[in-house]
Amino acid sequence: MATAQLSAAPRPSAHPMANPGYGKKSAPDQEPRTGRDFGHLPAREASIATYLDRLDDEADISIKTLAKHLPYGQCAIGTALNNLSAAGHLRRVRRPVTVDGCPRWVWHTFFSRTARDDAWWDSFLAGEAPVTEPTPAAPSAAYDALAQLGRNDARLTLSAAECGALEEQAAEWFTRGAGEAQLVQAVSAGLPERVEHAYGFVRARLIAKLPPEQHQPRQPRYEMVCTACGEPGPSGGLRGGLCGGCWGERPGLGADQVHDHAERLRAALRTGTRTEKGSRA
Incomplete structure (x- = not known):
């Protein structure tokens, strides 16, 4: 049934691009497209993955934007993206940049038609995974x-x-x-x-109009964040791109901890320190 849904996936025509430097990034060394790449996924996830695969790099693939172009609501798309992350097709990341002397975070979503395990994603995002050079005959x-x-x-x-x-x-x-x-x-x-x-x-x-050279530390290239909640992962990495809490492994917080956490979030919103997270795609 999932395979039958692939041909029904909406075409990504006129899909908006993210702000420069944000949005979708394609993972390297993917297998050639076959039309049956997501047959192992449930129908909804296969349809959304097919759509994402056809989008250009730097496309805006935030949940809100995808909901405007796909026949699914924001909650369904958020759940599907979490499932695609767990299946090895997707990882959300951030990296620090400096704009006009001010530090900020830039958010990306790496997508891979070829499913990858956690070890591959960890190595790749740290700049350690070997990447095969394209053949000279292939257009760059x-x-x-x-x-x-x-x-x-x-x-x-x-x-x-x-x-x-x-x-x-x-x-x-x-x-x-x-x-x-x-x-x-x-x-x-x-x-x-x-x-x-x-x-x-x-x-x-x-x-x-050549952009300026990037003077960012090479290691690590990116910091992985949880696909579901957007929080940075622990030093040991994220299982399936999801933190322990979003996997359901973390015990519930006590009332006093919830209160303290809510106060920190309200203070952060008042000072504007979390505004960049809303721009991630």
Whole structure:
């Protein structure tokens, strides 16, 4: 039944993108798409996983946004995402960045069509998992982004040779943390009425709008958070991407502990220290 639901999964057309630096990220080294990748999941989870798999990186996959584009309510989608996390397809993470001298958290959701165990996710998010280099024959993400420019606006159409010539410059964007959507938006925004030479125009914008280098500690690359509650995991990691409490392992809190915790949350909301968590996707 789950397999039959895959073809019925909604198409991700016109799905909104997250704010730059947030949203979906695809895990590396996934098996090729077969159309039966989520047949081991229940029908609802298979349908949602198929939809997520088709979305571009940096797509907004917050529960609220997904509920607007899928035939499920927010509670059902939240439960399904928890189940996808437990099945090894999804992990929520955060990483520290500095913007205009102010530290903040950036939130991502890594998605993998190929199910991974906890050990793989822990190693990958710490920057320790081996990642297979793409074969030279396969077009790179940078090449694809350059080709996408012409599909979005004919004024920026590049030949195969021109895409190849600019590929290294475009790849530098990805090295600095940008995604395909960010690159395409930066190069194609505010076009003049007529572009005389697409190659020269794109090359100039790739140079002029190149994002700054990231000066973040390499280890760990990301801090995993619980898929359900969003709280950081213990030093030993999260089982299935979920903390002990969300697995039902943590004993209930006493009345005085609940009161103290509620007071801390109210104080945090008053000072605005938790506002970034609401932006995660």
